[in-house]
Amino acid sequence: MSGPGSGVLPYGRQSIDEDDIEAVVRVLRSDWLTTGPAVRSFEEAFAAAVGARYAVSCSSGTAGLHLAALALGLGPETSVAVPTNTFVATANAARYVGAQVRFTDIDPQAGLMRPGDLERALDRPGLPATAVSPVHFAGQTVDMEAVAEIAERRGLAVIEDACHALGSVYHTQAGEAVPVGSCRHSVMTVFSMHPVKTITMGEGGVVTTNDPALHRKLLQFRSHGIVRQDEGFIAADLALDDAGNANPWYYELSQLGFNYRASDINCALGESQLRKLDRFVARRLALAERYDGLLAPLGPVVRPLRKAAGCRPGLHLYVVLIDFAAIGMSRAELMGRLREQGIGTQVHYIPVHRQPLYRDCGLHLPGSERYYRQCLTLPLHVGMSDEEVDAVVAALRVAAGGS
C-alpha cells in the first residue's frame, strides 16, 4: 500500500493546514466532543455549499448509503440498480437492508453508467427494482436528467452516490447549472469525507435531501432508531404523565437504527475543509488539465477518460486508459515500474459484479470489461505540484516505451 510516510507519491491524499488543526483543537477544548454545536454548524454549512435543504452528517460514506436505504424503506424482495464500476460500498448498502443488487454496465471510455445501461439492467429478469444509485465516477457526473426521467417512468427512487463528486456541477438540457448534492434529480445524495476524497473529516459522510420526512428518518436511523421530540409518540403510557405532558427523560425506539453519528471533532475538521472546497476543486482541475495536455502526445495508447458533457467536475480521481498490449507490458509491471520511481497508482475499480460475493449473478457487462482492462489511476491531490505531474507523465512516457 502506498500510505502516508512511505516516500511514494500516492494516488490520493488529504491536504491539512494549520487552520484545520486549530478547528479540531478548539473542539477538544470545548464541552462537546459529540452531538454538539460543531455537528449542526457543519451540516448547515454543507447544505448551503451544495444547495440542499438538509444535510445529515454521519460516520462514513458507507454509513450514509446505508442510512439512505433505510430512510427509503428499501428491503427484501426488491432490487437496487448500481453501476458495476464503483466502490463495493454502493452495492453493499442495498444488501445491508436485504435488497438485491442489479448491476448496470458503464461507458468504457468514461467509467460512468449511461441511461441505456440503466434501462438494460432494469429490463433483465429479477426482483422489482425500487431504487437506483448512480455513481458520479471520478467526479464526472452521470446524465442525471435522463436517469431521473427513467426513474420517474419506472417508479424508482434515485440515491446519488456522490462520494467522488463534492464540488461537481452539471448542466441540464435547458442550461441550468446544478450542483451535485442539491438533489435536483434525486431524493438523496451521499458524500464521503475519507482522506482520499476531495475534503476530509478523518472518517465521515453526509447525506443531503430536500425532503423533510426523509430528513427526519435519516436523523432517527443515525442514532439507534430513537426519536426524542414528540412527533406522535406511540407508547403513551411511557411517554406521557397522568396529565398528558411528555416525560422529560423520554425517548422512543420504534425502528431499528444504528450509531452512525459523526463526532464534533470530525465535523469541525469537515467544516474547516469545506471552506477550501472551491480552491481544492480549482487546483484539482488545473492539475488534471496539465495531465491532459502532457498526455495528448501519448494518445491513443494512453488517454484520459472521456469528458462528461455539461459537467464541471470536482475531480476525485485522474484515471487514464492504457492500451497495455500496445506498450508490451502488463498493468502490474507498469505499476511496479512507476512505484520504483516513487509514483503510486491504483485501479478504480474491479467490477463489483465479479467480486466473489456478487459473482453468482453470472452477468456479462462488456463495457465494464473493456474499461477494467485499461484503467489506471494516476496521482491527483491538492498538495501536488505541477512538477510532480510532469514527473508522473515523464515516467509514464519512459515506461510506455517512448523517450
Ligand SMILES: *Cc1c(COP(=O)(O)O)cnc(C)c1O
Ligand atoms: C469512498 C466511497 C464510498 C464509501 O465511503 P467511506 O467514507 O469510505 O465509507 C462509497 N462509494 C464510493 C463511490 C466511494 O468512492
